Amino acid sequence: MTSQDTIAAIATAPGQGGVGIVRISGPEAEQVLSRVFRPAKAAPLVSHMLTYGHVMDGGETVDECMAVLMRAPRSYTREDVAELQLHGGSYLCQRALSLCLQNGARLAEPGEFTRRAFLNGRIDLSQAEAVMGLISARGEQARRAALKQLEGGASSFIRQAAEELYDLQAGIAACIDFPEEISEEEAAGHLRPRMLALADTLDNACDERAARIVSSGLSVALCGRPNVGKSSLLNALLGEERAIVTSVPGTTRDMVTGDMTLCGSVIHLTDTAGQHDTDDPVERLGVERARRAAAQADVVLVVLDGSTAPTEDDLALLTRLKGLNVALVLNKADLPARLTPDAAAALLPGAKVLSLSARDPATLQPLRAYLADQAAVSDNLTLTQPRHLEAARRAASHLRQAAEADLLDFASIDLQSAQAALGEITGDQVEERLLDRIFSQFCVGK
Template identity: 40%
Template sequence: QRGELWRRAQRAKTALLPQLSCPGAMRALASDAARVWHDAASLAPRGAGWRRPSRPAICDTARAAAHGGHRARRHAGAVRRAAAAAAAATDAAPRDGNGGPSTSGRGGEGYGLVTAGEDTIASVVTGVTTQGSVAVIRISGAAAPEIASRVFWPGGHFKFGWRPESHRVYYGSVVDSGGAVIDEAVLVPMLAPRSYTREDVIELQVHGGPVCCRRVLTAVIEAGARPARPGEFTLRAFLNGRLDLSQAESVMQLVTARTAAAADSALAGLRGGVGETVRRIREGVIDALVEVEARLDFEEDLGPLDSEAVRASVSGLQQDIEAALRTAREGALLRNGLQVAIVGRPNVGKSSLLNAWTKTERAIVTDIAGTTRDVVEAGLTVGGVPLTLLDTAGIRAASDAVEAIGVERSQAAAAGADIVVMVVDAASGWTEADGEIFSGLWGKGPGTRGCKVKGAALLVANKADLAGDREVQLPLLVKEAFHAVVRTCAVSREGLGSLEEAILQLAGAPQLASGGVSWTVNERQAEALVRAHEALMRVSQTIAEGLPYDLWTIDLRGAALALGEVSGDEVGEEVLDSVFARFCIGK
């Protein structure tokens, strides 16, 4: 397959120059150049010194050039560069016996990766701070096999000229620069391109613990590697086309996932869920752009543009972007979780509710009012969302300095929480003391000047077993402040399921309440999608006002650029630095 690509690329490269005056030949060659470049970029290596152009930019140029005429000649240089890039990509591959690129799967420096000229890097990817039984040290780069031959003796004995074969498992000894054995290890070589970074990768599985890890890593660095920077392995995977930018971000989300649902969402993104969706939307934008641009010079030949069809297409693309943006809230919940403060007067069952909810004895429970003096924290997962529950001291007029500090901390916890759960005694109903607490936290209602609570609020009527069928009668102002009233019994755990569902509904993720979890967009991706949506809104407005086609193309190009930032097709160095700086060392 690579051999055929090489021959096609050479034909496209050499045939373009003499055919620029022939629109028909130009259309065919431009289309072929785009296909060759697309295939070569994904299957063939890139040569040293060739900076990979943006695939969508090449395809856009080829599509525009395919319309022929002087507009085709205007784009001929870019199309010629596309074919030349495809040829350079295949030219850089090691040749097999038939003159085509090698298909042996052996990489190294000759494989022509974007990172071919970079240092070989190494890092402990697990087992540094914990006393685990096994730790893994990863080496990635062109010199990885050579470094492995310096620090690893297969079978515990030095073998002159030994080089690891790809995807084999070797047992042996790790030695330092003086030849002293410092550990026993298992070596797993994954040579280019069949590795995480698409470079030559060597992984050493050594005994866990800080001492063994550092000794082996030191030996690897002395043999020629340098310590990897945070996220550098995944950055190289992105630069070498192994992952797009949205998949690279999903790797980090998977590593830092706090719940199984968050891990499932990250895996869905790693499989390409976000990237595929955005790529499909971007292709729709580019198709619309090509149709509009073709009419700028060739409307007489192509006929009038169907403005309604373009508007309908743009409207459909906007809806697709809106559907993707709706996942942003779910993603934030899965990644960051929620902080829930439990407030109320003393002895209404706040600590009992915390213990029943978390199935622990985290808080001390007695019949004495004011037992809880400080904020008690407990973790819980609800519908895949990590919750941090804050059991606060009962709010009342303090009897001593210690209780006064506890009440002050309770009010601060309520002010900073995402959701505030106010607990009342269902048997006693709404009391004057409850009203004082409400006025102290919410003032004259949410959004008023005296309101300290910024998050949403729920009212829990606890001790429902003692209240029978009686409902808690609430003042109108209180009813409007709370989104729902949930009856619970901490002793029997009755109503806790309804409380969890109400919290998820209140957090804006009803599908999480029903167990629906899929890929989600993060903050950076959502910001780019919003810009793309705004650009398409301007396109729709421009069409409705009957403005010239040139103005349509401005915002269509803006939408395409914004969408390209999600997958990394159109992204600057500062964005890459920001994304990968959040990664841990070793990933």
């Protein structure tokens, strides 16, 4: 696979739409376009200008369309790029694509246009990944983070760190090459604090929780003993009858999930089976799943029935959840209270207590505000992709090893490893296999 060949793919999503776009990129893009597109007025195409005409299969008109040619290097891939803007039907797009393939292009791999943009130096690897981040963003928070990355936020941070690393490596090389000018102790005394400071800077940029929330949303588990109103609360938050609600304890056996967006953040809700001591084998499986969901959640909402006194099952559950990020939801506030917010707060000191009724949507606002607050992450987040965090942590760990090395020779090897880890983020040092893995996650046509 080389950029010597010309690739084509449908760039718009499958299904019917106002327009459907077939994109072509490579040295033959203009020729392929000229073979399948006939402009309404016979005149040469002007780069970056839309031209009205028809897609032709020999003498047969296939569709009326607009075409645009974007000559290199002012294009997405930095190659010649041509696009056909057709009527947005799946069959039409397929037919136009087939024509391009019969006329000199080959079908693009997933992400191949963006891969070419990266290989041709228009964007670095972290920016290429941000393109997919933007496409898959489900809320404002993810969109903002991906755009920042696309604009080079992560790249410039990593490049600055890489510059400091080069300086450190140069310092060590000077000491090894000119031992009479600077002693090893002197150099180490001077360079080690800088290695540790850089390791701290990298570690501080790695906020795994925030990064996970940006990419997958805040995961929230609704837990509690049977019949307290967990499923009712899920439905009330989602505004739809997602889970079955009955007055029979043990109604929910499996997990029921649903997503909502609050202040631009995606909140991933999981309703779980009521947790209590039971011999019923099906319920027990449900309870096990509920416990797993709680352990994996960013926030556990323990639902309590405010119209009854706390039971053994409530207390056992609160004990089991110690150490997790728990908030107490006192449900059924429309009924006479048997458990006050103060009494609930005493059950789990320090936990947030929210009183509401799943039957009255107007009472849910404080819970929504609480969840939005839990999902909020700093706008200054630099690294948000798990792959970048892992590489930055690895670089920091090599820097710490370098700072501890007895001999500068060894430190130098650790610094090279740190440099390689940072290079994986921007794609300066990257194996073909890693590129294959990253771009295979892209959609075809991007």
